[in-house]
Amino acid sequence: MANTDWFRNVLKVLLIGALLLAPGATVCVAADYPETVQALQERYQDEVEAHVSYTRFSDKALAEGYPNSAYLFKSLAASEAIHARNFKRILDTLGVGTPREPLQPRPVESTRPNILHATGIETDEIDHRYPAILARIKPENHQAAIDNLTWAWEAEKQHRKLLGRMQDAAKKWFKFLIAHIEGEYVDYHVCQICGSTLVERPVDHCPICSQPASHYHAIPYVAAVRADPEEDY
Numbered sequence: 001m002a003n004t005d006w007f008r009n010v011l012k013v014l015l016i017g018a019l020l021l022a023p024g025a026t027v028c029v030a031a032d033y034p035e036t037v038q039a040l041q042e043r044y045q046d047e048v049e050a051h052v053s054y055t056r057f058s059d060k061a062l063a064e065g066y067p068n069s070a071y072l073f074k075s076l077a078a079s080e081a082i083h084a085r086n087f088k089r090i091l092d093t094l095g096v097g098t099p100r101e102p103l104q105p106r107p108v109e110s111t112r113p114n115i116l117h118a119t120g121i122e123t124d125e126i127d128h129r130y131p132a133i134l135a136r137i138k139p140e141n142h143q144a145a146i147d148n149l150t151w152a153w154e155a156e157k158q159h160r161k162l163l164g165r166m167q168d169a170a171k172k173w174f175k176f177l178i179a180h181i182e183g184e185y186v187d188y189h190v191c192q193i194c195g196s197t198l199v200e201r202p203v204d205h206c207p208i209c210s211q212p213a214s215h216y217h218a219i220p221y222v223a224a225v226r227a228d229p230e231e232d233y
Helices: 004-021 033-061 067-093 110-138 143-171 174-182
Strands: 189-192 216-218
Touching: 004 143, 033 067, 033 110, 033 143, 067 110, 067 143, 067 174, 110 143, 143 174
Parallel strands: none
Antiparallel strands: 189 216
16 A cells, blocks of 8 residues: 555656646746846845834834824834735745845834835835836736735835825924824725725725725724814814
8 A cells, every 4th residue: 555655646746747847838936037036035125124114113103192193104014014925925936035134124213204214215115116126027027926016016105195294294394283193083904915005995996906895904093092083064
């Protein structure tokens, strides 16, 4: 019986090898996608650092008495973690590990410079980094990588929009404008497939990855108490 099992296993290995070597068969290996691998590793490192930075910015904002700002940073951190997870998953399928370089998250300052830094990073990624990366990897035609990097790019555009009013507050009349923002009632929802970050859960499907809206998770608020919803009179 043992010899029979061994023989069957050998046949399976030989059959798989024959299928892989058959005319027209393709094997997905890292050597076929050098630019894609490099891009995914770069973005994985950046997304992990962004997740750590935003988490720390959230803690700082909460400590300074800005729970709504802390809540936004917490939601952005959740989105960046999904991007990093997606990039890691593709690297795993290619048999490539994630980068081992030490993380270099942004040093934590007060909430005002943290906001300005976050909006600056998001703008640079939207306007420069992601377009350049997608142009680099497009000729290699690894569709999963192209899709996931495009999703991350679109999510970063949402991040910049969400940070927009906070950026205005950070540039001038900070105490007045941030007080207004802190007095609002808001919920953040993050798609667990692509990292899309919205203040309202879509009715049908995600506007970025087109997956059902059920994949959105509400991010828990950072403080025990927050402002009541504004009423229309």
